[in-house]
Structure formats: C-alpha cells, structure tokens
Amino acid sequence: MQQTIKEASARTGLSAHTIRYYEREGLIPFLGRDKNNNRIFDHDALHWLELLTCLRVTGMPLAKQKEIVELTKCGDNTVSDRIAVLKEHQEEMYRRQAEMDRAFKKIEKKLACYEELEKEVNKKADKLG
Numbered sequence: 001m002q003q004t005i006k007e008a009s010a011r012t013g014l015s016a017h018t019i020r021y022y023e024r025e026g027l028i029p030f031l032g033r034d035k036n037n038n039r040i041f042d043h044d045a046l047h048w049l050e051l052l053t054c055l056r057v058t059g060m061p062l063a064k065q066k067e068i069v070e071l072t073k074c075g076d077n078t079v080s081d082r083i084a085v086l087k088e089h090q091e092e093m094y095r096r097q098a099e100m101d102r103a104f105k106k107i108e109k110k111l112a113c114y115e116e117l118e119k120e121v122n123k124k125a126d127k128l129g
Contacts, residue, residue, distance in 0.1 A: 001043060002032075008041040012049045019049065027052055027065055029073050059096065060089050 009016045022028050023039070028048050032040040041049075048069075055065050068085055071078040 003041040005039050008046060011046060014049060022052055027069055029069050058093055
C-alpha cells in the first residue's frame, strides 16, 4: 500500500507541511519516491509518522527523535541503544505524569474550596434577596 503525501496527511492527521518538515529533518528514514520524485508513503513511512506524532505529543525533543532515527538507520545492532533512548524518555514521562498528578490534586482542592465559597455567597445572597 503506497500513499501520496495528501493521503498520508489524511491518515495521520499531520499537515503536509509538517510531513515535509519531518522529511527535511531526516525523521522519516527510507522514504521512497516515485518516478516523478513524489514522496511515496508505504507502511513503514506511515508507521514512522505515527511514532513521531506520539513522541512529539509526549514531549520528546527533536534531537532525541533524530537519535532514534539515526540508530534505526544503522541497523539491528542498535536495538539496545534505541531501547535505552526510549526508556530514558519513558522515565521522563513518568516524572512529568507524577508532577501533573500533583497539580491536578492541587487544582481539585482549590476548586472544591471555591465551590464551597460560592455556595456560601449564594446562601447569603438568597437571605438578603
């Protein structure tokens, strides 16, 4: 299954501009071209776009994404290095998740306080009104 950049864009939700940027940055290894030099997105290229989207959403820096791509291009003997990069990123995600969990709890407590205060204000207004 080969797709054009337009089809790849529709499938992944990434704009064609973003896909071209990823290609310029060397983030889509082994991207094929047809006889007219148009990009051809096969299963592997689409997989990379989906992985890049995931890594971007989770906050992985572009340099680390490039590192994974370069390691991949070097072959299967770099699998342990790729695992190390992803595990390091996963640990950072766990740290950020814990930080977000603490922030959510703080906001939930503050909302509860404000909602209680709002009830008190409304009771006073009802008594006066």
